[in-house]
Structures are given as structure tokens and as C-alpha cells.
Amino acid sequence: MSTLITPRDLPTWVPGRVLSASDGLGWKDVAHRAYLYTGLDVLVPPMDHCMIVRYRSGQTPMDRQVEGRWSRKKCVPGDFSLLTHAEMSHWHWTECISVSHTYLSGALMQRVAVDITGRSMVDVRLQDVLQAQDPIVTGIVDAITAEAEQCAPGGNIYVEGLALQLAVHLFRKYACIDIRDDTPVGPLAPRQIRRLDEYVEAHLHKGITIEQMAEAIGLGVWTFSKHFRASTGMSPHEYVVRRRLERAARLLTSDAQAIKQVAAMCGFADQAHLTRVMRSRMGTTPACLRKAGGLRPEQE
Numbered sequence: 577m578s579t580l581i582t583p584r585d586l587p588t589w590v591p592g593r594v595l596s597a598s599d600g601l602g603w604k605d606v607a608h609r610a611y612l613y614t615g616l617d618v619l620v621p622p623m624d625h626c627m628i629v630r631y632r633s634g635q636t637p638m639d640r641q642v643e644g645r646w647s648r649k650k651c652v653p654g655d656f657s658l659l660t661h662a663e664m665s666h667w668h669w670t671e672c673i674s675v676s677h678t679y680l681s682g683a684l685m686q687r688v689a690v691d692i693t694g695r696s697m698v699d700v701r702l703q704d705v706l707q708a709q710d711p712i713v714t715g716i717v718d719a720i721t722a723e724a725e726q727c728a729p730g731g732n733i734y735v736e737g738l739a740l741q742l743a744v745h746l747f748r749k750y751a752c753i754d755i756r757d758d759t760p761v762g763p764l765a766p767r768q769i770r771r772l773d774e775y776v777e778a779h780l781h782k783g784i785t786i787e788q789m790a791e792a793i794g795l796g797v798w799t800f801s802k803h804f805r806a807s808t809g810m811s812p813h814e815y816v817v818r819r820r821l822e823r824a825a826r827l828l829t830s831d832a833q834a835i836k837q838v839a840a841m842c843g844f845a846d847q848a849h850l851t852r853v854m855r856s857r858m859g860t861t862p863a864c865l866r867k868a869g870g871l872r873p874e875q876e
Contacts, residue, residue: 580624583607583679590618590667595674598724602732605684606739608724609677615670620659625679626702627659628742630717636671640706649707656713658705658750678717680743688743689751691796703750710749716742763807768793776819780843786812816843821857824850828862829869835862 581589584599592611599607607625615636635652642665651657651673659665685702716738723731723738764772775792776784789812790800804812824842827833833841839850839862851861858865 579621581621583609583623583625583627583677586620586623586677589620590616592616596676596721596725598735601724601727603735604732605681606720606735607679608720609679610675610721610724611677612672612674613669614672617668618666620665620667622664623659623679625681626685626746628678628680628713628717629657629659630676630678630714630721631655631657632674632676634671634673636669636673638706639668641666642704647706651707654709654714655707656705656710656717657707658702658746660702660704663704676717676721678720678742680739680746684739684743685747687796688740688747691798692744692747701751702746705750712745713742716745762803764793764803769807776816780816780819780823781841782843784816784843789816817853817857820844821854824854824862825858825865828866835866838862 586609587594590611590613592613595610595612597609599609610632631651631653633653635650637648638651638657639646639648640657641647642660642663649655651669720735720738720742723735728734771793772789775789779788786801787797789804790797793800795803801812804815808815810818820842824838824844827838827841828835831838835850836847839845839847842850844850844853847862854865855861860868
């Protein structure tokens with residue numbers, strides 16, 4: 577089996593002038609590059625990402641061979657091609673074209689497949705598409721391209737959301753999914769619980785999302801939520817809130833730090849937020865808990 581190449585390796589086999597790229601922007605499971613190409617005849621080894629080619633300017637007859645079969649289309653601005661994961665392909669075109677590439681990782685595609693099917697074991701294969709028009713695909717790809725060019729604040733978070741939308745759409749319209757397992761919902765494995773506990777404890781002072789919790793133990797969000805409730809009898813959100821309150825209670829009864837500092841260390845927005853949650857969940861307040869622990873109120 578041929579070694580899989582990465583998006584950064586692609587220019588070795590398909591030389592062109594790079595117009596824009598997401599290199600160094602901190603994106604996860606999605607990448608972008610735009611190229612200006614002259615006419616080429618190239619072999620592209622199997623990739624570790626699936627690739628969407630969006631034709632931006634110029635037009636050309638495009639020949640592509642996948643699994644021994646040649647196909648030809650005329651590609652014009654607004655069209656896109658879909659290069660499936662881990663497939664060798666042969667491309668030939670004669671005219672100058674400008675294109676953008678959007679790459680989605682195999683890990684992202686697998687997580688989305690698991691979430692869509694609700695099954696832990698699935699085989700997914702995207703259809704081979706040489707030339708098509710789909711405003712949803714090109715709209716998302718263009719938004720990802722714009723983020724790579726603008727480098728705006730929060731771009732990595734925004735792009736990861738776009739990549740998730742794109743992956744879901746590709747599965748809905750261009751994928752064949754074979755379910756290989758119908759394991760009933762059960763609790764998480766002890767090692768997964770330990771890893772999750774360690775992750776939450778290390779990040780409790782920050783905002784923790786269900787997506788981050790699921791990723792910490794290698795599951796999709798939908799699957800994680802089901803197994804987590806089977807393990808704990810509560811939602812991930814309730815679990816995090818309880819852990820925040822447990823830490824706050826320990827600090828308030830054993831440490832003389834200001835209540836506002838305790839709130840920040842436990843991931844609450846501010847002292848008032850901590851007070852509201854503690855009163856509603858525990859029937860007390862930070863000040864009362866501190867007093868009951870025998871510590872003097874801090875000087876505000």
C-alpha cells in the first residue's frame with residue numbers, strides 16, 4: 577500500500593504557485609491552499625485528507641483517472657471536484673486555472689460518520705466527483721478561503737465549525753456508509769473515565785465544551801453523550817458544574833484566597849456567578865461556606 581501524503585506534500589507532485597494557505601494558523605482537521613496552475617499531467621498519490629478542489633478562474637478540459645477509469649469534464653469557475661480519501665489519481669489539463677483546495681482530515685470524517693450513524697464502527701467512502709456544482713459546498717469552501725486570507729480573530733474556531741458543516745453535507749450527499757457494528761449503548765471504559773477526569777481537572781478554570789470532552793477520549797459528540805450518561809447518570813454539562821463546585825468548596829474551606837479568585841480558578845464567570853450557582857445547587861454561599869470552614873473572610 578502506498579504511503580499517504582499530506583496536503584503540504586502535494587506541491588511535490590502537483591507544482592503550482594501558492595496564492596494563499598492556512599499554514600501556521602492553528603487550524604485543526606481542516607486546511608486550505610489556493611494555487612495558480614499551468615497545464616499539467618500529474619499523478620497524485622493517496623492522501624491522508626479528502627480534498628475539495630474549487631475552480632475559481634480559467635476553464636479547461638479536465639481528465640482524471642481513479643481506480644483505472646478515466647473520465648473527462650470541462651471545469652469552469654463555480655465547479656468543484658472531490659478527491660476521495662486515500663485514492664491514487666491521475667490528472668491532466670491543458671489550460672491555466674486558479675483553484676482553491678480545502679482538505680478535511682480522516683479523523684474529522686470518521687467522527688462525523690460515527691455521530692451521524694450513532695454507531696461506533698462504520699466504513700465510509702466518499703463518491704468520486706470530477707465536476708459538479710453545489711452552492712453549499714462552494715459557499716463553505718469560499719468562507720474557509722476567506723478566513724485563510726483575512727486571518728481574523730477567532731478564525732480557527734470559526735473554520736472548525738465550517739469544516740464540520742462541510743463534512744456533514746458531504747456525508748449526506750456524496751457518501752456511502754456501511755455500518756459494521758450495532759453495539760448497544762453502555763458505559764465508558766474505566767480508562768476513558770480516567771482520561772476524561774484528568775482532562776476536566778486540568779481545564780476546569782477554562783470554558784469546557786462537550787466537543788472538547790468528547791475529543792479528549794476519541795469519540796464523536798453524539799456517541800460521547802450517550803455513553804457518558806450511561807456511565808454517570810448525568811449530562812456532561814451537569815458533570816462539569818459539579819466538578820467546578822467541588823473545587824470551589826475545597827478552596828473556600830482550605831485556602832484564604834479572595835472569592836473572586838476562587839471563582840476564576842473554578843471556571844465561573846465572576847464571583848456573582850459562583851454565588852448564584854452555589855446557592856441554587858448547594859443551598860449556601862461562598863462566604864457562608866468559608867465561614868463554616870473556620871477561615872476569616874478575605875479583605876476585599
